[in-house]
Amino acid sequence: MAVDISSHPLIEFRTVTKVYGSGEAEVRALAGVDLLVERGAFVAIMGPSGSGKSTAMNIMGCLDVPSSGEYLFQGVPTRELDQDERALLRRHMLGFVFQGFNLLARTTAIENVALPLIYRGMPEDERRRRSLHALEQVGLADRAQHTPAKLSGGQQQRVAIARAIVTSPIVLLADEPTGNLDTSISREIMNIITRLNRDEGLTVIMVTHEEDIAAYARRVIRFVDGKIESDRQQEPAGVL
Amino acid sequence: MFSETLKLAAQAILRNPMRSSLTVLGIVIGVAAVIAMVTIGNGTTAKVTAELGKLGSNMLFVMPGQFGPGRASTQAKSFTSRDVSVVRNQIAGIRAVAPVAQSSATIIFGGESRSSSVVGTTADYLIVRSWQVVAGRGFLEAEERGSAVCMIGDTIKTELFGSTDALGQRIRVGKISCEVIGVLSKKGQSGMGTDQDDTVIVPLRAFQRRIAGNSDIGTIMVAARDGVSTTKVQGDLERLMRERRRITAGEDDDFSVNDMTQIAETMSGTTTILTGLLGAVAAVSLLVGGIGIMNIMLVSVTERTREIGIRLAIGALERQVLTQFLVEATVLALFGGIVGILLGLGLAYAVGVYLDVPFVTSPAIILVAFAFSALIGTGFGYFPARQAARLNPIEALRHE
């Protein structure tokens, strides 16, 4: 896989389709999507429920594979990767934030954040240092020893963001990161994400169904029925 | 990396104290039950063997038919008084010989009655069995011709007479009435658990004529002199009896001569069956424990599948997740196994002290119980995890 990564777009979809089920129960979640995302972009994906946003995100995040078409990550055709190689890609390049947080229960914030580093075989004190730094970036260093049950929804999502960025990934994929949160908490989360994009150069791709959340992005892609309906650049809302 | 995995497993175990302790409990119950029961069974066997041995190592029993495990006694003819006197006169190195005919009968005195063992024999019986007369006397030579007299064991004395004097009283033994001339010392339980003191001893002739109605002698008991090899006496007895019963060369004996050790071995064969039975019961508990473990593992599959989804999503390899789950299950199984072994041995020890049974452990059974439960614990911890780790992370995360 000797590919010159810098000359390739970060993310490239070539007529990607995803079909769930078969026969009567067949659902075309993605019906031929072409898409390019450059390094450092801040993309919001919008669209009605069931339009294929999450499916597209999961494929970008190498959590799932297309039924047909080609997904190239930094020019590498992911179709040729096996399960372990996709896991390594997730480990080193990708950070994922889910609507439902997906933290390990009964596990402290800092242990949750450190989890991806454990699988890298990083020594414990370095893990601690980096996890604490990630928690600082999301403003939760003082809650390091709290378990998810003792944290609010907004705080849990910040722990999840810290876990996603602790490995210094290239891309942050966030699927409705504020979907379960109040407006003021959502704004906090968006400030964190915007800062990561602006200051750290982290590429952000984010699904949302709220216009004021999408307003933080510099590019908005709208999905309808598994297809891209519109794709436009915009002037992002400022961050405090 | 391995110590890291071990740490991950330890964390997961401690994070779910309920799930972990229930799993461990299943293993503990299974292992402890098997080990306790088999150890107690072994102890009982050892005790029976030891107690039978105590009855006398210089005693030999001549019995009609073959006596031993797996050999039904045949219709061999019993012995006669002539056999007894020939043994007494022709076998060297013996201290005493006693013919024994035995049955059970209802013993009645006053308003009390009980079913006890009745032995028809001669005065030598007390010598052979090292039994003492504590009150009164033994049979006189004249009485051995068939007088209606008897000696009674300690239980009969206590049950029928209480603290009053039994000597000179007449008790009913089956169909005959006989005078109590002696009370015997307390002997306690036999190795087989029967009360040896619940016995009435009458002269052989009286037994044959008036209780059995025949002149059969069931057993000839022989006591070798101190310092004389019982093996030699045993050989002499076998040769003599073959001759007397006209058994030609090549033909099988229709009688047997055993010493206490050989009888003890037969008896412990019986208790081995008991041990086997206890073992079977224990195996069921092991299985029940295993099913318990399986249940807990299956109940937690949803939570664990989501956990696996999370780990895979953040970049864990399938084999890293599996190693963690395998180590986790193994640690639990090992811990449960060790606690189970200690608990089982402790239980067996306590019961042993209470029942006065020696503590005899068997490494083989400890190993088997441990291996089995470890296998169950590890298997049921590992296989659901393997299923989950094969899903793609999104499917695992969505698991309901």
Ligand SMILES: Nc1ncnc2c1ncn2[C@@H]1O[C@H](COP(=O)(O)OP(=O)(O)O)[C@@H](O)[C@H]1O
């Ligand atoms: N695992 C699945 N099995 C079957 N159908 C699915 C699965 N995941 C998603 N779908 C279907 O695919 C379509 C797109 O889903 P999704 O990408 O989650 O939409 P969105 O995130 O835009 O709401 C929906 O019709 C949904 O029901």
Ligand SMILES: [Mg+2]
């Ligand atoms: Mg969705």
